Structure formats: C-alpha cells, structure tokens
Amino acid sequence: AQSVTQLDSQVPVFEEAPVELRCNYSSSVSVYLFWYVQYPNQGLQLLLKYLSGSTLVESINGFEAEFNKSQTSFHLRKPSVHISDTAEYFCAVRLGGGADGLTFGKGTHLIIQP
Amino acid sequence: DGGITQSPKYLFRKEGQNVTLSCEQNLNHDAMYWYRQDPGQGLRLIYYSQIVNDFQKGDIAEGYSVSREKKESFPLTVTSAQKNPTAFYLCASSIGGRTGELFFGEGSRLTVL
Numbered sequence: 001a002q003s004v005t006q007l008d009s010q011v012p013v014f015e016e017a018p019v020e021l022r023c024n025y026s027s028s029v030s031v032y033l034f035w036y037v038q039y040p041n042q043g044l045q046l047l048l049k050y051l052s053g054s055t056l057v058e059s060i061n062g063f064e065a066e067f068n069k070s071q072t073s074f075h076l077r078k079p080s081v082h083i084s085d086t087a088e089y090f091c092a093v094r095l096g097g098g099a100d101g102l103t104f105g106k107g108t109h110l111i112i113q114p
Numbered sequence: 115d116g117g118i119t120q121s122p123k124y125l126f127r128k129e130g131q132n133v134t135l136s137c138e139q140n141l142n143h144d145a146m147y148w149y150r151q152d153p154g155q156g157l158r159l160i161y162y163s164q165i166v167n168d169f170q171k172g173d174i175a176e177g178y179s180v181s182r183e184k185k186e187s188f189p190l191t192v193t194s195a196q197k198n199p200t201a202f203y204l205c206a207s208s209i210g211g212r213t214g215e216l217f218f219g220e221g222s223r224l225t226v227l
Contacts, residue, residue, distance in 0.1 A: 043218035106156035
C-alpha cells in the first residue's frame with residue numbers, strides 16, 4: 001500500500017522569504033502526485049499535479065514542485081511567500097491504475113509571519 | 115457554475131442519533147468520494163463510488179453508510195455505531211480513470227454533543 005509522509009506539521013516563515021514543504025511517498029509502482037491547499041473551514045483546492053513528462057510542475061500563483069523518482073519525493077516550493085499563502089497544504093498520491101481516490105499526507109500548516 | 119455542494123455546513127447532533135450529510139455534484143463526474151478530516155490526521159477515505167448503484171468501503175468505513183442512486187448524488191449517513199463521529203467531512207468527485215484529480219466540496223462539520 002502506498003503512503004505519504006509530510007515531515008513538517010507546521011512551517012513558520014517570514015513574508016517574502018522562500019519556503020519548501022516536504023513530501024515523500026512510498027510506492028513501488030508508478031504514481032501520480034498532487035498538492036492541495038486548504039483555507040480554514042473550506043474544502044481542498046488543487047494547487048498542482050504531476051502525471052507524467054517534465055518533473056517540474058508549476059501553479060499559477062508561484063508555487064512549484066519537483067518530482068524526484070529516486071528519492072520518492074515531491075517537495076513544494078515558493079521563492080517568496082505572501083501573507084495570503086497562510087493555509088494547510090496537503091500532498092497526495094494516486095497509484096497508476098488506482099480507482100480508489102487519493103492517499104493524503106497529514107498536512108503542513110504554513111504560517112506566514114509579517 | 116459547476117461544482118460540488120455539501121449540506122449542511124454545520125450540524126449538531128446528540129449522541130446515538132443517525133445523521134445524513136448531503137453531497138451533490140453537477141460536474142457530470144462518474145466517481146465520488148467521502149473523506150473524514152481530523153486535526154493533524156490528514157484526510158482518510160470513508161467510502162467511494164465509481165458508478166451509480168455501486169460503492170466500496172475505504173479505510174475507515176465502520177459506522178458509516180452510503181448510497182449512490184443517482185450519478186450526481188452521494189449522501190453519507192453517520193450512524194450511532196460510529197464511536198467518534200465529531201469531525202469535518204469532505205465530499206469529492208473526479209472524472210474517473212487513472213489520473214483524474216479530485217474536486218472537493220466545502221465540507222460539513224459535524225459535532226456530536
């Protein structure tokens with residue numbers, strides 16, 4: 001069975017500083033990888049996804065993530081954060097061919113300090 | 115606008131009562147899912163359905179039941195057998211297939227008193 005590990009439950013960072021949220025997965029088969037963002041008392045919104053092709057994927061609001069097969073990682077980065085980026089971020093994996101939805105990590109709370 | 119509607123957003127119930135959470139989608143998606151979210155626990159899959167009149171148990175199905183009589187609807191019943199029902203419940207849907215991402219509703223927060 002696959003699993004997803006988000007190593008940091010909470011990441012505080014100053015506004016305009018860079019940030020990296022770490023995600024590692026365990027699976028011996030091909031996977032599809034996702035990052036979702038959740039604002040308080042709301043549902044999850046897709047931030048970006050890796051299905052195939054280029055290992056570096058980008059979102060429209062400046063986030064990017066790189067799929068590293070050898071390290072089984074899919075870390076999320078942003079070069080300069082804004083106060084509005086304060087939210088919970090979830091990494092998720094779907095097995096190639098899997099029909100039973102996504103497996104989620106426990107989430108990382110990104111806290112932007114002014 | 116297309117999307118997923120969950121209702122109610124907040125719900126309070128007494129211990130021992132069954133509760134049904136509504137989930138409706140107008141995205142014409144085949145697959146629908148129910149997740150439970152607890153602080154620090156991430157999302158855990160309760161039930162999912164790939165097609166009308168068919169559904170499968172997820173990782174934490176005990177104490178829950180679902181139905182899928184229509185493509186656009188996937189209600190979740192939290193029964194009195196669920197030992198710790200207080201949580202945030204999220205419904206999602208996807209086009210189906212191997213790579214489809216999930217689209218989520220706004221969630222329903224259930225508090226059992």
